[in-house]
Amino acid sequence: TQLLEQSPQFLSIQEGENLTVYCNSSSVFSSLQWYRQEPGEGPVLLVTVVTGGEVKKLKRLTFQFGDARKDSSLHITAAQPGDTGLYLCAGTNTNAGKSTFGDGTTLTVKP
Amino acid sequence: GAGVSQSPSNKVTEKGKDVELRCDPISGHTALYWYRQSLGQGLEFLIYFQGNSAPDKSGLPSDRFSAERTGGSVSTLTIQRTQQEDSAVYLCASSSRRSGANVLTFGAGSRLTVL
Numbered sequence: 001t002q003l004l005e006q007s008p009q010f011l012s013i014q015e016g017e018n019l020t021v022y023c024n025s026s027s028v029f030s031s032l033q034w035y036r037q038e039p040g041e042g043p044v045l046l047v048t049v050v051t052g053g054e055v056k057k058l059k060r061l062t063f064q065f066g067d068a069r070k071d072s073s074l075h076i077t078a079a080q081p082g083d084t085g086l087y088l089c090a091g092t093n094t095n096a097g098k099s100t101f102g103d104g105t106t107l108t109v110k111p
Numbered sequence: 112g113a114g115v116s117q118s119p120s121n122k123v124t125e126k127g128k129d130v131e132l133r134c135d136p137i138s139g140h141t142a143l144y145w146y147r148q149s150l151g152q153g154l155e156f157l158i159y160f161q162g163n164s165a166p167d168k169s170g171l172p173s174d175r176f177s178a179e180r181t182g183g184s185v186s187t188l189t190i191q192r193t194q195q196e197d198s199a200v201y202l203c204a205s206s207s208r209r210s211g212a213n214v215l216t217f218g219a220g221s222r223l224t225v226l
Contacts, residue, residue, distance in 0.1 A: 042115070
């Protein structure tokens with residue numbers, strides 16, 4: 001079974017602060033996705049990373065895939081209250097079909 | 112449709128009753144997934160359908176859980192003799208898998224409460 005561990009589990013910060021969320025595994029993945037979920041909704045895709053060492057930027061969000069494709073990080077610069085939500089990482093191997101999800105990081109950004 | 116549609120959005124039932132949850136995936140998506148999510152937690156894989164292949168049922172927690180996908184489109188997740196521990200949000204997702212990376216589009220979920 002491929003497991004993904006996310007840390008921290010909970011994060012509460014003030015508006016304007018920076019933060020990093022980590023997603024780690026002992027398994028290698030062919031691709032990794034980050035999703036954001038708001039209460040009462042399903043997760044929504046933020047980014048997909050497929051190449052070891054890849055860095056992708058989405059406005060104030062920076063995503064990195066580890067060189068060995070076993071881990072990833074999400075960095076948010078100058079967090080805003082609108083960033084509040086549950087952040088989930090998910091790893092996939094092409095042959096396995098299904099995606100394995102981490103337990104999520106609940107982020108609260110206070111105004 | 113434009114997105115993944117799930118029904119009902121909320122279901123309250125009594126322990127021991129059977130429930131059916133429905134998922135309408137995005138038209139043309141060949142892959143369909145069911146996940147379960149407890150409050151504020153990550154997603155627990157239940158079952159995966161890909162085209163005409165045999166479904167991957169490895170995540171179903173017990174034989175009270177079953178799912179089918181008719182005509183390669185709509186899927187129904189059935190829970191028989193519900194227990195209180197079955198209370199959770201059941202999320203359905205679909206994927207086209209064209210790009211190789213497994214990008215899932217989720218519905219809003221069906222919240223099940225077993226009294």
